Every structure is written in C-alpha cells, then in structure tokens.
Amino acid sequence: MLNNITIMGRLTRDPELRITPNGNSVTTFSVAVDRDRDRETTDFLDVVAWRVTAEFVEKYFRKGQMIAVSGSLQTRN
16 A cells, blocks of 8 residues: 555544444544654544444544554545
8 A cells, every 4th residue: 555654642522432323433623743853743633444444443532642543644625
C-alpha cells in the first residue's frame, strides 16, 4: 500500500461513536501530534475508524490518552 501513514499522539477529545443507517459502527476523534524536531509545533489530525476498530477505540480511549493510528491519508476541503 503506497498511501500509508502512522501517527502517534494524544486524543484531543473523547471518541464519538455513531451507527450508520446500514448498521456499521463509525468513530471520529482528533489526535494532536508533536513534530519531532519542533516540540512547539503541533498538528491536529481528524481520524475516522470503522466497524470493530471504531467500537474498540470508543470503549478503551478517552481525551488526553496516547494513541497510535495506522491507515491511509485522505484530505478534504
């Protein structure tokens, strides 16, 4: 897979679990990631997790906890 990203940072808010009309679980959350060389610069990334992963994240993670996320990167306007 060419479009693969791994990030590690802290949750900026509690994950929010929703169920789609066709029954799929989806969780959204935001991760604050410090840059290696510049500890004063932080990137805030919105993350979407689906199905079993969505339920796991919502159950076990809360605001302020460290999390590692791996997946594909998509940009939106």
